[in-house]
Amino acid sequence: MxxxxxxxxxxxxxxxxxxxxxxxxxxxxxxxxxxxxxxxxxxxxxxxxxxxxxxxxxxxxxxxxxxxxxxxxxxxxxxxxxxxxxxxxxxxxxxxxxxxxxxxxxxxxxxxxxxxxxxxxxxxxxxxxxxPPDPLLRAVVDGLNAGRTVAATADAVGLGARQLHRRSLDAFGYGPKTLARVLRLQRALALVRAGKPYAEAALAAGCADQAHLARETRDLAGLTLGAYAALADAYAALANRDTSTPSGSRTTA
The missing domain is CATH 2.60.120 (Jelly Rolls)
Structure with a gap:
């Protein structure tokens, strides 16, 4: 649970x-x-x-x-x-x-x-x-999560590409391009869990097409889109029984 x-x-x-x-x-x-x-x-x-x-x-x-x-x-x-x-x-x-x-x-x-x-x-x-955390980094997350390019996000917060990359490594653990991919995948899979067809979810989240989303899901989630959807459905069934379902718990060995 x-x-x-x-x-x-x-x-x-x-x-x-x-x-x-x-x-x-x-x-x-x-x-x-x-x-x-x-x-x-x-x-x-x-x-x-x-x-x-x-x-x-x-x-x-x-x-x-x-x-x-x-x-x-x-x-x-x-x-x-x-x-x-x-x-x-x-x-x-x-x-x-x-x-x-x-x-x-x-x-x-x-x-x-x-x-x-x-x-x-x-x-x-x-x-x-x-x-408090650096408000500039919050603006970076907000910009990338809104689907802006890394270049546009860097311009918006007043940082050069190298500065943004260095500060992103310290703050997020990886560069802004990887963070943008991660956030885009999360947006897309949230739509998949909500029942959106794969192609619609891909475009709404900012992917070029369904094939692009499928590649990103394999690369970052280690699953095919179909396998992810089946797993999400299985947890939805558990949610109906146990009243709640995991959305991002980071349990570990």
């Missing part, structure tokens, strides 16, 4: 997932979305870096999982590490922060009646001391 809610931290979401013991759940890959997550899994604090390919969670049967999913570009300042250093990685928080601090936080979450709320509190306290 999966559930999520908007966080008190601007642009973030708090999510929880309980994975049945012994398997039986439909495997649901975590697709690239430009986000990073702070995770609580198996009494361990972890960080999920930005993905450039689908990630298949494993080894979490019977566990309660919680996470804070940060908006693209906002996590590096909070975590104190450039996003590109965590690209396609899941690492323990103790590798990034003081082990003594992480032990204190772990003890707090172990004893919490609501670990997800306690995890959100960790993020809020950290954000209060790290300062």
């Amino acid at each position: 999966y559930d999520e809610r908007a966080s008190r931290l601007d642009g973030a979401f708090v999510w929880t997932r309980t994975v049945p013991a012994g398997g039986g759940a439909v495997p649901y890959p975590v697709l690239p979305d430009g986000c990073m997550d702070l995770l609580w899994i198996g009494d361990t604090l972890l960080v999920a870096g930005p993905d450039t390919r689908a990630y298949a969670p494993q080894g979490i049967g019977g566990q309660y999982c919680a996470g804070v999913r940060f908006a693209p570009g906002t996590a590096p300042a909070l975590l104190g590490v450039p996003a590109h250093e965590l690209r396609d990685r899941r690492v323990e928080l103790a590798d990034l922060w003081s082990p003594a601090e992480v032990r204190r936080l772990t003890a707090r979450l172990v004893s919490a009646t609501d670990p997800a709320e306690a995890l959100e509190a960790v993020a809020l306290r950290r954000a209060a001391t790290s300062g």
Whole structure:
């Protein structure tokens, strides 16, 4: 069972997932979305870096999982590490922060009646001391997500191509062209889940045609369009039974 809610931290979401013991759940890959997550899994604090390919969670049967999913570009300042250093990685928080601090936080979450709320509190306290994210990067995300070209987005925020690329690596984990692809794929697959025909979803999201969307889905999600739609339908069926369905939880082994 999966559930999520908007966080008190601007642009973030708090999510929880309980994975049945012994398997039986439909495997649901975590697709690239430009986000990073702070995770609580198996009494361990972890960080999920930005993905450039689908990630298949494993080894979490019977566990309660919680996470804070940060908006693209906002996590590096909070975590104190450039996003590109965590690209396609899941690492323990103790590798990034003081082990003594992480032990204190772990003890707090172990004893919490609501670990997800306690995890959100960790993020809020950290954000209060790290300062707000760069508003320019929010404008970059908004521009690319609106379908603007990288060049037009760079012009709009007043950065040269090299500056934008360098700042994107630190903020998003990859360059603006990859971020644009990731955001476009997310827009397209949201339309597919809503029942739009593939060709219509492709054009509405900014792909050249259905074949373009099919290639992007294989490259970034590791699935054919048909396989993705079937998987989404399977989770929709579970949603009817369990009242909620995962949209982006970044559970990990």
